[in-house]
Structures are given as structure tokens and as C-alpha cells.
Amino acid sequence: xxxxxxxxxxxxxxxxxxxxxxxxxxxxxxxxxxxxxxxxxxxxxxxxxxxxxxxxxxxxxxxxxxxxxxxxxxxxxxxxxxxxxxxxxxxxxxxxxxxxxxxxxxxxxxxxxxxxxxxxxxxxxxxxxxxxxxxxxxxxxxxxxxxxxxxxxxxxxxxxxxxxxxxxxxxxxxxxxxxxxxxxxxxxxxxxxxxxxxxxxxxxxxxxxxxxxxxxxxxxxxxxxxxxxxxxxxxxxxxxxxxxxxxxxxxx
Amino acid sequence: xxxxxxxxxxxxxxxxxxxxxxxxxxxxxxxxxxxxxxxxxxxxxxxxxxxxxxxxxxxxxxxxxxxxxxxxxxxxxxxxxxxxxxxxxxxxxxxxxxxxxxxxxxxxxxxxxxxxxxxxxxxxxxxxxxxxxxxxxxxxxxxxxxxxxxxxxxxxxxxxxxxxxxxxxxxxxxxxxxxxxxxxxxxxxxxxxxxxxxxxxxxxxxxxxxxxxxxxxxxxxxxxxxxxxxxxxxxxxxxxxxxxxxxxxxxx
DNA sequence: CGGCACGTTGAAGTGACTCAATTCGCGTGG
DNA sequence: CCACGCGAATTGAGTCACTTCAACGTGCCG
Numbered sequence: 001x002x003x004x005x006x007x008x009x010x011x012x013x014x015x016x017x018x019x020x021x022x023x024x025x026x027x028x029x030x031x032x033x034x035x036x037x038x039x040x041x042x043x044x045x046x047x048x049x050x051x052x053x054x055x056x057x058x059x060x061x062x063x064x065x066x067x068x069x070x071x072x073x074x075x076x077x078x079x080x081x082x083x084x085x086x087x088x089x090x091x092x093x094x095x096x097x098x099x100x101x102x103x104x105x106x107x108x109x110x111x112x113x114x115x116x117x118x119x120x121x122x123x124x125x126x127x128x129x130x131x132x133x134x135x136x137x138x139x140x141x142x143x144x145x146x147x148x149x150x151x152x153x154x155x156x157x158x159x160x161x162x163x164x165x166x167x168x169x170x171x172x173x174x175x176x177x178x179x180x181x182x183x184x185x186x187x188x189x190x191x192x193x194x195x196x197x198x199x200x201x202x203x204x205x206x207x208x209x210x211x212x213x214x215x216x217x218x219x220x221x222x223x224x225x226x227x228x229x230x231x232x233x234x235x236x237x238x239x240x241x242x243x244x245x246x247x248x249x250x251x252x
Numbered sequence: 253x254x255x256x257x258x259x260x261x262x263x264x265x266x267x268x269x270x271x272x273x274x275x276x277x278x279x280x281x282x283x284x285x286x287x288x289x290x291x292x293x294x295x296x297x298x299x300x301x302x303x304x305x306x307x308x309x310x311x312x313x314x315x316x317x318x319x320x321x322x323x324x325x326x327x328x329x330x331x332x333x334x335x336x337x338x339x340x341x342x343x344x345x346x347x348x349x350x351x352x353x354x355x356x357x358x359x360x361x362x363x364x365x366x367x368x369x370x371x372x373x374x375x376x377x378x379x380x381x382x383x384x385x386x387x388x389x390x391x392x393x394x395x396x397x398x399x400x401x402x403x404x405x406x407x408x409x410x411x412x413x414x415x416x417x418x419x420x421x422x423x424x425x426x427x428x429x430x431x432x433x434x435x436x437x438x439x440x441x442x443x444x445x446x447x448x449x450x451x452x453x454x455x456x457x458x459x460x461x462x463x464x465x466x467x468x469x470x471x472x473x474x475x476x477x478x479x480x481x482x483x484x485x486x487x488x489x490x491x492x493x494x495x496x497x498x499x500x501x502x503x504x
Numbered sequence: 505c506g507g508c509a510c511g512t513t514g515a516a517g518t519g520a521c522t523c524a525a526t527t528c529g530c531g532t533g534g
Numbered sequence: 535c536c537a538c539g540c541g542a543a544t545t546g547a548g549t550c551a552c553t554t555c556a557a558c559g560t561g562c563c564g
Binding site for chain 1: 519522
Binding site: 055073081134141144156 | 307323325327328329331333335347350351352353355356378379382385386389390392393394395396397399400401402403404406407408409449450451490492494495497
């Protein structure tokens with residue numbers, strides 16, 4: 001995948017939005033035209049920046065253009081629990097459109113480029129082009145399906161299976177948006193962060209990744225996840241991509 | 253706990269739908285009128301009935317009228333992971349409106365009364381009364397917020413905290429819909445099922461509930477959850493009701 | 505009365521955690 | 535150019551929480 005432009009324009013952000021929604025929903029010409037009337041603000045954020053914090057009442061929604069964002073809870077004891085990872089095309093805080101207060105935070109795991117859409121503009125879009133609104137709704141529903149898998153992962157799977165499942169999900173999602181090359185995709189998390197995502201301690205994460213590497217299933221190196229044996233990895237994870245609702249018949 | 257009408261009419265189901273959505277969204281008279289033009293089919297299900305199964309492609313969406321439903325994943329090894337509990341007013345499979353295939357199952361934990369709405373009718377409603385559609389959207393977003401908490405619970409909390417958190421959430425939600433009496437609310441789960449919900453083994457669940465009972469925090473008896481000391485229970489759980497977006501500001 | 509489901513309890517095993525030390529990769533400053 | 539420092543990966547040892555297995559109690563319903 002060629003590198004994105006250093007400074008994506010808002011037009012490119014709109015391209016990405018249309019492309020992403022079209023991946024799972026059918027958009028009429030009118031919908032698309034209405035969407036292109038939005039005025040996103042594009043900007044870059046440093047690695048590890050908090051974009052929104054638990055308790056905020058944002059008036060914008062964010063779309064990832066490149067890089068990786070994540071949502072997380074801050075537990076009373078100060079620990080962090082990551083909830084989800086977000087890559088190009090994702091709208092990680094779209095729920096803020098209707099849930100006034102953020103119940104979690106949003107941060108960058110990477111140097112990332114993001115586009116911000118005003119809530120007021122999105123609401124106007126939804127009114128003007130209802131089926132574009134339905135596409136956004138569907139987007140949040142897929143989000144929910146991913147959350148459900150995370151519950152199952154953290155609740156019922158072994159350490160190795162959790163890590164393996166994370167790898168499967170991340171690679172599948174990256175492939176869906178074309179953000180991969182061959183059997184590799186971006187994966188900028190440290191082992192500590194993986195632990196805070198799947199509910200394991202650092203040493204346990206390390207031993208799990210090490211095992212997967214030894215078994216030639218997958219490995220992380222230099223911010224990249226590389227799949228070595230997709231079938232075996234999937235078996236370790238108990239992975240069934242159904243829940244991603246990616247509609248495997250990926251067009252072109 | 254007063255028993256509901258033996259045979260709720262579809263009009264009563266519509267009352268409940270309007271009431272539930274009005275709890276978090278403002279509905280115009282037109283919205284309400286449009287909603288009342290729906291034709292739900294009301295029926296009763298036995299305890300432990302599967303209403304929808306992973307892999308189904310339903311053409312209806314369900315609303316709980318009374319009793320309790322739950323969603324669950326079936327793990328490859330055959331085990332069950334419950335994802336969420338649903339009480340009166342909930343629409344536990346509304347996502348099926350846009351995600352064709354069920355990525356999880358829906359079952360009853362109770363003898364329950366449910367109303368079914370045809371997808372086609374809901375879609376027509378959304379088209380005719382867009383802001384009713386937004387209310388439904390918001391409903392699914394609150395659902396997502398609850399999932400996020402479950403991820404954090406299963407990923408980061410101790411055994412006692414998980415059970416305590418479950419109790420806090422369930423009681424808070426029951427109170428919001430008035431389905432409680434004093435400091436008790438319905439809670440028809442066996443300890444085995446609690447375990448499959450919070451990711452713990454049966455004996456661990458037992459010892460956790462026992463501890464909470466000894467500490468006079470809460471207890472389950474005869475299908476009822478009884479809160480003994482709300483503040484202490486909340487401290488055990490690290491419970492912050494913010495995420496339920498109940499916004500009723502009622503605190504006694 | 506007898507069976508069954510669920511709650512209760514104990515004992516032993518183990519997977520994951522905490523704590524801690526060492527190594528590696530890499531950028532920075534001397 | 536090398537020494538240093540820092541963050542991350544790696545590894546080990548000891549502990550603990552939770553699991554598994556197993557037995558027994560208890561209440562309900564046929």
C-alpha cells in the first residue's frame with residue numbers, strides 16, 4: 001500500500017469516508033453528493049496523544065485517515081483497559097453523536113492522520129440523506145459486534161488464544177481496507193499495550209507471542225504484524241470472521 | 253413483584269417501546285404516532301428457549317416486555333459466553349436490522365414475554381419518522397457502551413469486582429425501568445450462568461457471591477438480587493454508572 | 505420417595521501474576 | 535565514534551487467584 005500523502009486534503013478524507021461506507025452499505029448518488037458537502041478538518045497527531053478523554057462532551061466525530069487510534073477505559077486503580085483498535089476509515093467515536101458524554105478515552109497508538117466532522121454537520125447530513133445515516137448506523141453496529149468478540153475473548157479464551165485472536169482480527173480488518181502488504185499489516189502496539197488490550201500481564205503476552213512465533217503462526221516485528229500460517233493461527237484463536245460483517249465478497 | 257398481565261396486547265408493547273425510547277430521546281407527537289402504527293407480535297417463551305441462533309438471518313427484531321433475555325456466543329469448544337442481559341424495554345437484536353447474519357444467539361433466562369417487530373416495518377418507520385430512527389440508533393449505542401464495560405470487567409477486574417459490577421449494573425438498569433421493589437430486582441441466573449457471563453468458574457462465582465453476602469453488600473436469593481449496601485457494593489465493583497447514559501439523575 | 509438441579513465446600517493443580525534482573529535496539533550526547 | 539540512557543523485549547523465580555475435579559447438602563417437583 002503506497003504511503004498516504006503527507007497532508008491529506010479534506011476531499012481525500014471524504015473519499016475515504018465514502019469508500020468505507022460503500023464497503024458495507026449501498027449509497028445512492030444523492031447520498032454520496034450529500035456526504036461530499038461535509039467539511040472535515042484534517043490534522044495529524046503524535047503517537048500517544050489523547051484525542052478525547054473520558055468525561056468529555058465532544059462536538060465532533062473523528063475518522064482515522066492513516067495510523068492507528070484506540071479507545072480505552074481508565075480503571076479506578078489507574079490501570080488502562082484498551083477496548084478497540086481503529087484503522088483507516090474507522091469512526092471510533094461516532095457514538096458521541098448521541099451519547100453526550102464520553103464513557104471512555106480515544107488516543108493514538110501511532111503517528112496518525114485524522115479528520116474531524118462537526119456533529120451538527122453529520123446530523124444535517126443524516127437529515128438530508130437518510131440512507132447515508134443508515135450506513136453510519138450500520139458502522140456503529142459492526143463496532144458493537146467487535147466489542148462482543150472482545151468480551152468473549154477476555155472472558156473465555158486462554159492467553160494464547162486471546163493474542164492469536166487479536167492478530168486474526170487485526171489482519172482481517174487491515175486487509176479489508178487494503179492496509180496490508182502480502183501477509184503483513186501495521187501493528188504499532190508494545191507488548192504492554194497488547195496486555196492492556198486482551199487482559200493479560202506483560203510476561204504472559206510475551207510468552208504467548210513467543211509461542212505463536214515458534215509455531216510459525218505469526219510474529220510482530222518493527223511495528224508490523226506478519227502472518228506466517230493463517231490457518232494454524234486461526235485454529236489457535238478459534239477465529240471466525242463472520243462477526244466482522246466484512247461481506248467477504250470484497251469488490252474488486 | 254407484581255406479575256405483568258398474562259397476555260399483553262400489542263398496544264401495551266407499543267406503550268413500552270415509546271416509554272423506553274422517551275427515556276433517553278425526545279420524541280415528537282408524529283414520531284409517537286408513527287411508532288404506534290407498528291404491528292408487533294406478542295408471545296411468551298419458556299425459560300431457556302433460544303429465540304435466535306448464531307448464523308440465523310432474522311427478519312424480525314425483538315423487544316423484551318417482561319422477564320429476562322440474554323445474548324451469548326458459542327465458543328468452538330462448546331462452551332457458552334453470555335454477552336449481555338436484557339430486561340423490559342430492551343431491543344436485544346436490533347442490530348440484525350442491518351447486520352444480516354446473527355453473530356451470536358439470543359435466549360430467555362426466564363419465562364419471558366416478548367414482542368417481535370418486522371424489519372420491514374421498522375425500516376418503514378425509520379423512513380417515515382426519522383427522529384424515531386435516531387432514538388433507535390441511540391438505543392443501540394447505549395448497548396455498545398454496556399459492551400465496553402463488559403470488556404473492561406472481563407479483562408481487568410478481580411473475581412469479586414466482576415460479580416459486584418454485574419450486580420450494580422443490573423440493579424441500576426432495573427431501577428431505570430422501574431422493575432424493582434425497594435432494594436431488590438429480578439435476577440434469575442444460576443451461579444453457573446453468572447460464571448459464563450463474567451468469565452469465571454462456578455466455585456469462584458460462589459465464593460465471590462458468598463463474600464459479598466458476608467460483607468452485607470448484596471445477595472441473590474430466590475431469583476432476586478437484593479442490595480444490602482449500595483455504596484460498599486459500588487466500591488467493590490469500581491462502579492461508575494456514567495456509561496449507562498441513563499441520565500435520570502435520580503440518586504437516593 | 506426418589507430424582508434432579510443447583511448451591512456449597514474441600515483439595516489439588518496450574519496458568520497467570522508480580523517482582524526482578526538481564527538483554528537488546530536505538531537514539532543522543534559527549 | 536563510542537558511551538550512555540531509555541524503552542522495550544526477554545527471561546526466571548516465587549506466589550496467588552482461579553480452575554478442575556470431586557463430593558456432599560438441600561430444596562423442589564413428579
